[in-house]
Amino acid sequence: MQTFDFQIFIHSDHSILIEFDGSISEDLLRYILGVAETIQHNPPAGFVELVPAYNSLLIIFDPLNFTPDTALSHIKSSIKKAQAVSTKQSNTIEIPVCYDPRVAEDLDYVADYCGMTVQELIDAHSQQEYTVYMLGFLPGFLYLGDLDKRLHCPRRDNPRTRIEAGSVGIGGSQTGVYPIASPGGWQIIGRTPVAMLDVEQSPPAIAKPLDKIRFVPISFDEFEKLDKEEA
Amino acid sequence: MSIRFLKAGLQTSLQDLGRHGFRRYGIPNNGALDPVSLQIANWLVNKPLNSACLEITQAGPVVEFTEDVAIAVTGAHFELSIDDIPVDMHQTLLVNKGERLTFGKLVNGARAYLSFSAEADLPKIMNSYSTNLMANFDGFEGRAFNNNDTLTLKNHFMPEVKETPKELQLQFGDNYQIRFIQGREWSCFSQDIQQQFLQTSYQVTSQSNRMGMRLKGCALKTEKTLSMTTAPITPGTIQIPPDGQPIITLADGQTTGGYPRIGQVITADLPILGQLKANDSISFQEIDVKGALNFLSQKYNLINRLFNY
Structure with a gap:
């Protein structure tokens, strides 16, 4: 069984931070999620929630019930018992995406920048699977791994003040979907009619770390039809 | 009704x-x-x-x-x-x-x-x-x-x-010393920059809102940009973006951030941040976790006495 070395800190008056050695990978992610699960099954006193990330795990406490040293040794012994989670509970989630300039203002620019036709760009973006590494930034935002190197494209010089919910973008070496309307600097190459966030559901996001995402191209007509059904 | x-x-x-x-x-x-x-x-x-x-x-x-x-x-x-x-x-x-x-x-x-x-x-x-x-x-x-x-x-x-x-019956001023705990990237900043951070009186800017408090003062410029993997942050996390002007995350702020975390405002002082507005000023004073928890329990002892009337 693979484990990873780590450093652990009393990080504030309400949190303990674990940082794991090793580069970002699915193996590391499986181990971080295993540690998270072990802590959650047998939480230390005052535990409120935890936030797994690429190579770290933040454990958040109620500061009025936080005894740092006790919590620290509790967590250290939890880590000793932790095992990497299996990928058995991982789902593959298909997200329909309309790659059409009418909903994707930067599609032509990005194709140009990458030296591809629009169709080649669509193929390259939609013919691979993306692993969900973590959630953050915006409610329901999925940090995805492994964007095809040919599609790397810098952010816009002038961020937009409003990007519509469902917009699919590329920002540097990352790709992702804006779950809610927000300002943003990513290049927009598509839009999904599917809601990425449903606050009435538990969990509220459509995917969890280790799930796989596939973008499935749809036409503008299909987009409009599905968009109406969602609304 | x-x-x-x-x-x-x-x-x-x-x-x-x-x-x-x-x-x-x-x-x-x-x-x-x-x-x-x-x-x-x-x-x-x-x-x-x-x-x-x-x-x-x-x-x-x-x-x-x-x-x-x-x-x-x-x-x-x-x-x-x-x-x-x-x-x-x-x-x-x-x-x-x-x-x-x-x-x-x-x-x-x-x-x-x-x-x-x-x-x-x-x-x-x-x-x-x-x-x-x-x-x-x-x-x-x-x-x-x-x-x-x-x-x-x-x-x-x-x-x-x-x-x-x-x-x-709390009254609020326009100039506070806010206590903080060293952040994870504190030691990534040179001693000169750490001293600048501790000695600057920062002004609250009008770009502040429920997501974050944006400060203006001495810019904490590092020689090269500190590269960071996106990591979790919480209300009170003080980040230093490339322009060197600190941002304090508040209750509506992002759950993760990519800028170096120079410090973490102690929980006991977070409510004060909610009472500051543009042009008010703050400076930062460092304390340890134990001190932070002591201040918090003192504060809540006072409030709990009220609630148990």
Whole structure:
């Protein structure tokens, strides 16, 4: 069984931070999620929630019930018992995406920048699977791994003040979907009619770390039809 | 019964003590920026301390109640009047059906809390009534109140009249020393920059909001950009973006960040941040975790004495 070395800190008056050695990978992610699960099954006193990330795990406490040293040794012994989670509970989630300039203002620019036709760009973006590494930034935002190197494209010089919910973008070496309307600097190459966030559901996001995402191209007509059904 | 907003004010929204357990989905806590004042307001009308209040920001509303009701206003000091007759904060106020409560001049602080002797007739989302202004959910239609909105209330009751003890009738200044714990990337900054951070009096800028407080002062420029993997942050995390001007994450702020974390404001001092406005100034004073927890328990000992009256 693979484990990873780590450093652990009393990080504030309400949190303990674990940082794991090793580069970002699915193996590391499986181990971080295993540690998270072990802590959650047998939480230390005052535990409120935890936030797994690429190579770290933040454990958040109620500061009025936080005894740092006790919590620290509790967590250290939890880590000793932790095992990497299996990928058995991982789902593959298909997200329909309309790659059409009418909903994707930067599609032509990005194709140009990458030296591809629009169709080649669509193929390259939609013919691979993306692993969900973590959630953050915006409610329901999925940090995805492994964007095809040919599609790397810098952010816009002038961020937009409003990007519509469902917009699919590329920002540097990352790709992702804006779950809610927000300002943003990513290049927009598509839009999904599917809601990425449903606050009435538990969990509220459509995917969890280790799930796989596939973008499935749809036409503008299909987009409009599905968009109406969602609304 | 209901509350009618004749004027909504600059940013009036429903907030309680926030939602917990959803940061791993990117969902922040939300909730009152000054949770101490919110709890005192609820105590004054004899409600559970976590009840939803109106959080009122800098320019207050004019509201009318459609039934007799008891209310209390705490937090930022506003000149208040009921049908043009001045009334005091920090006590239970009885408002008759049809009377108007007007928030006048802001004397000090930035955010007041209005509690009322009824419950908002709204569903909880993720165990909270707090408005998420960014993703537009919960509270009143997921947004701040507008002129002419009506908030419907239920389970109306009439409590006994109380007054906040003098030592908890908080007044706010415009210049604070905020205590912080060294952040994970503290040691990535040179000693010179650490000293600059400790010696600068920072100004709160008008770009500050419920997501974050943006400061202006001595820019903490590093020779080369510190490259960081995106990592979790919490309310109170002080990050240094490339322009060198600190940003403090607040209750509506992002759950993860990519800038170096120079420090973490102690929990005991977070409510003060909610009472600062543009052009107020703060400086930072370092303490350790043990000291931070001591200050917090002192603060809550005082409040708990009140709540156990």
